[in-house]
Amino acid sequence: MMKLMCLRRERASKWEQVICPYGESRLENLYDLVKTWKVIPSSADIFEVDTDPSVCVDIGRRTCSCCWWQLNGFPCCYDVCAIKYSGKDLNLYVERYFHVESYRQVYSKPIYPVASLLKGDVVDCGTSILPPLSKKPPGRPKKKRIRSNGEKVREMKCGRCGKMGNHNKLTCKEDLRPDF
Template identity: 30%
Template sequence: MAWSYNKPEFRENLRKIELFDNAVYADLMRTKPKTWCRAFYKLGPYCEDVENNSVESFNNSIGKARDKALVSMLETIAKLAMVRIAKRSAKAINHQGICTPYVSKYLAELLEDASKCIVQPSTNMQYYLRLHGCAYRVDLTARTCSCRRWQITGIPCEHAYGVMIKKGIEAQHYVCHWFRTEMWRDTYTDGVIPVRGARFWPVGEEPSIVQPVVPDMPGRNKASQGESSSQPECSQQVLTQLGE
């Protein structure tokens, strides 16, 4: 249901859950699904994510760094980010194509359904299309489809892709600018500047922080403990002699 791109699809999937189990349906409605379903996303950000996997991935990558002291932790995280950005920058520079590899993979997954679309033209670059028994309206000028997937993702949906295949149009020319190779390269142009060692850091007027002396821990040392442990044996010998 979270993946529903439009309200009719949302209602259909919601109804399926209600028929499956009323208790599950009631629990689901308490979570306010309109706040996390694609059908109610605002148009413009061009992001269809319904989870925080990217955040979890980065959080996992800094797991070992969090066990360190504050300065060491920040240095380690900065180095991890620096190397990651540098690798992605090199990958973006070497990539040849209109859009990023993500777009190519995305469209490849839609190709089978797009090839099955029945397309009929209208005026003003609008098209009537049928797929799996349902009709859709595609507008190439406005870059919209009645399924709303194109508007949400910024990448042509299977219906718009079907029109483009029918007309012999390159689909990547209709992809949002955020997924273009040029934008990908610009994103990783400026990375994290390497930090110099501690000897190069500016020195303020405050006194330097030095490692404190480890104090003697309270309690007897091992030698004293050894002496005390022999006392019960001596006392037992004296009592034995007295008894004799």
């Protein structure tokens, strides 16, 4: 992690543009894609990009009807088209966390190395701890559902003996012969 932070800090110190290189290349690719698109201005900040379907872009509020700009903070192809048409700088419409300065601030603090702790010699006694043996119980699995901790058992009335309890006609073991 220390190497990665140091590498990124050194790499960012050489950058001279406003936007990080990935963002710069992405803006260039988007601009190449939208060079031929038609833009219809509505006001100084509101534009309609005539594509299929047409999209409304408000560069003043940084909104687009495709919602990409609001979600990611990075202009989509429609926004790039409208911003270029208005003659304004694209770098001003990219959120600040895509800027080189923000990147440099993120990687400005170093991660300090941790001194190795002196540990005693580990003696190998030749025994190893094995996982417990788990056997599948014999027979068919139980059909009865295991009830949760707070769940109340509904009292049933047996259809054979007529007593209340946790049994029914099928599981009744009551002796029905009268006592003499």
